[in-house]
Amino acid sequence: MTAGGGSVLRPGDWVTFDDGEHQVVALAGTAVRLRSAAGTESAVLASYLMAAPDFAVTGAEPLPEMEPFGLLETLPEPARAAAAEWQRHVVEVETGLPPGAEPGTPARDEYDPATRSLTERMRAKAAELAVSLRTVEGKRSRYLKQGLWGLVDQRTTRRWEATGRADARLVAAIREVLDRETNVSTGTRSRLIRRVIKTVEAAHGEGVVPLPSTRTLYKLIDALATGRHAFGSAVTRRQTANRPEGPFTPTFADRPGEQVQIDSTPLDVMVILDSGVTARADLTIAVDVATRTICAATLRPVGTKAVDASLLLARMLVPEPMRPGWSASLRMAASRMPHRQMLGIDARMEQVAAKPVIVPDTVVIDGGKVFISDTFLRACERLGISVQRARPRTPTDKAIVEATFSAINTLFAQHLAGYTGRDVTRRGERVEQAAVWTIPELQDLLEEWLLAGWQMRPHDALRDPFRPGKAMSPNDKYASLVAAAGYLPLVLRGQDYLELLPVAWRAINDYGIRIGHRTYDAPELGPWRRQHSGHTAKKGLWEVHYDPYDLARVFVRTTGGWITTPWVHLPLVNAPFADFTWDHARRLAAAAGLDDANEADVARVLDALLTRAENGPDIRTARVIGRTRTAAALPAPAAAPEIENTPDPEPDSAPSEVVPFGVFDAHAEAERWL
Structure with missing residues (x-):
């Protein structure tokens, strides 16, 4: 039923709702009283009734579809102009006046609704435009259902196909070969074309599938390889292929410790080991999702052990003591965290650094042997911590700790002597010689930076809900969440740590x-x-x-x-x-x-x-010793025989046998030395 050009719902109408037929008995404010065909009455909100998937008014015309305004913007200008011109003609047939007519403008005789029927008006429009009556009827019908979009020439709305007119079998072969390129070394497009041709011929026979020109094949491959990094970095290609197909689900936490993500990775800095040899160290961190606090971070020689994860867990649960030489501004007493409340619980908070002690409810780990060991799992069980394992080869399950590693490299590691860069293509010359820090020294630097450069630095993922334009630091976020939660977790005591x-x-x-x-x-x-x-x-x-x-x-x-x-x-x-x-x-x-x-x-x-190890290896001395050892290992030249002062032989004496020199063969000489 309609009134004033719009659809309405009146008492007495029959509606389809909740898989049944119902009659509208009464309307009371925003509520609608319904009586089913069986005589059962019910009252529902009008908004709930009209939002039901199967709601419809029996006998009423369906509601018109909304115009896809976004798609109209994508059309070529001639197509939009042609549709607007047809809209002017259809509106004139429907109302007698074109859209935008001045008030009081009389309708033309052939389109006057008072004297002409709808069929007569459509015939007049068909004669005016030199088209058939069926064309005008179709345009009017589509306009009433779809608006301006129904008048658009649908040939202009076809989606552009990246593969053009290429044979579907050839396109399938290219996609198959591109999939196989994921885990192999990066090659050129010519290598891919050769493999595609071999794949097509093996599947369908030689000469069965028509092949375009080489130039067209290059364009087709570039179109199908978009986003795959098929001819770029092999690491990026594997990471892209390993992404889950579903949408990324952000990880949320409403209180400190609700979820803590733990992971380990080599730090992009060369350090001096206790033996004097330079190598990269393993960095293991625990990141609180709610506050982005790095609860604990440890550096160890490459090859993190199970006890390292347990010690990391223990360090998370005890206050961070102030170290000699640290600024007084790094004390918890100088921060905005609830220091006095914590001090009333634990006297150790008097001389601790400004980093919150977060007791995790759940820790997220990967399948590394360090974290699935009995030592780590027993420690979590004793502390009442739930352990959640990430899916294999799915780094997005612990994306926050993965992103934190990148932030540490950007904000901290790249400013250190011996920084290697994230890959060999970004590495400088003689990075090993620039290494000056031992692991204990670098650990102390890291802990001081975590207090001054991370915990007090605004984080883009931490936003005040009342002021979304302002980013908060991990310490500020912790203070606000503790106030919202209304409680403080009890930290680990000294004997518990032991x-x-x-x-x-x-x-x-x-x-x-x-x-x-x-x-x-x-x-x-x-x-x-x-x-x-x-x-x-x-x-x-x-x-x-x-x-x-x-x-x-x-x-x-x-x-x-x-x-x-x-x-x-x-x-x-x-x-x-x-x-x-x-x-x-x-x-x-x-x-x-x-x-x-x-x-x-x-x-x-x-x-x-x-x-x-503190002073670093003496590279010059090591080189001198190495050269000396190499020289000593070379065989000494044979002594030249003494030359006797004997008279020359007589000219008529028989000449001695002459031994000719052979042709020098480098390969044979190398084999002889080997």
């Missing part, structure tokens, strides 16, 4: 505790020397926890609590050292003829090793 460290069972002797040819002792161990621990399953040994990346001290659990026990030769070493550093120092001591079981000798070698 529980996550690896365990060794040892006896407490008069000289202390021996672990890995190292002796640890402290006066507090006095009451427990030569005593049984009470653990019969461990034969009376004591529980000793240690950090494999800081062997300067161990932690002994006694009946009176934890005792921190330092290494007895710690004053001989001027830097922190790890277990692999100690093992290498023992090998160096043995190679030097020293007793690798003597702690003092190994400690001196270890101190020299760390000092050499």
Whole structure:
């Protein structure tokens, strides 16, 4: 039913709704009372009724379709002008006046609705335009249903096909070959054309599928290879092909710790290892999705172990202490985070850095052996943390931590000596010689930068909902989310942190505790020397926890609590050292003829090793030694025989046999030397 040119709904109308026929009984404000054919009455909102997929008014004309205004903009100007001209004629047939006519303008006699029927008006328009009556009827019908779009010449709306008129079998072969190029080395278009021809001939026979000219094949390949990087970077090509076909789903989190993503990757900086050799280090980070806080970050030599992930988890849950030399502006007390509330919970917050302690509810990891190890999974289970594994070869499942690695390289790594660039094409000359930082030094730099350069820097993904034009820093976002959540998570206590460290069972002797040819002792161990621990399953040994990346001290659990026990030769070493550093120092001591079981000798070698690593390798000395060794390995030339002062032979004597020189063969000479 219509009124005033628009569709209306009145009491008494029959409508289709909820897979049944209903009669409108009454209208009350925005509610419609319906009575079904079975006599059941119901009341629904008018907006809900009209939005139902199967809603329709029985006997009423369907609502007109809206014009696709966006598609009209894509048409050529002649096509739009022709459609507008037909619109003027159709409106004149329908109303008697063309669109835009001045008020009071009389209708022409042949189009006056008062004296002429619709059929007569359409015949008059057909005679005026020299077209058939059927043409005018079709234009009017399409205009009433689709508006201006119904008057457009549909030949001008055909979509452009990238393949043109090429044979469908040839197009299928090109797509097949392009798919096979994903995991192979990048080649040229001529190589691809050759493979396409071979594929077509193998599938359909030689000469069956018509092949265009070489120039047309180049154009066809470029059109079908758009977005594939088929002739560019092989890495980009594989990454593009590995993207999920569905839409990207952003990862959301409403509170700190709701989801934390953990991953590891080599850092684009050359560092000096304890052996003096330069190499890249593995960077493992944990990123909170809600605040973009880098909860913890550790640098290790290439080959991250399972204990590294567990230690990263432990470092996330304890406050970050201030280091000597750090600016006072990096203290939590100088930030906008809820420092006083945290201080009331944990007194350690008095001297901590301005980085929030976030207790994760869920951690997202990949399938790396480091993160699916029993050590890491048991640690998460003890802390009540849910572990969610990303799908294989799907980096978008943990896209935030992947993007954070790129940001670290851009904002931090590229400013360091020894920066390598993200690939070999961006690497400078002699990058190894520019390396000056050891892993402990770089770790300290990284932690200070995380406080000053990351936690206080506005992040584009952190926006104030009331001021979307202003980006927030991770610390500011944490403060706002904590206020919205209404609670503060309890951080890990000191003894809880020690529980996550690896365990060794040892006896407490008069000289202390021996672990890995190292002796640890402290006066507090006095009451427990030569005593049984009470653990019969461990034969009376004591529980000793240690950090494999800081062997300067161990932690002994006694009946009176934890005792921190330092290494007895710690004053001989001027830097922190790890277990692999100690093992290498023992090998160096043995190679030097020293007793690798003597702690003092190994400690001196270890101190020299760390000092050499701090200063970096002497490249010039190494080259001189290398050249000397190479020269010494060359065979010495044979001594020239003494020349006797003998008279020349007589001319009539028989000449000696002449041995001719052979032709020099480089390949044969190389084989002889090999």
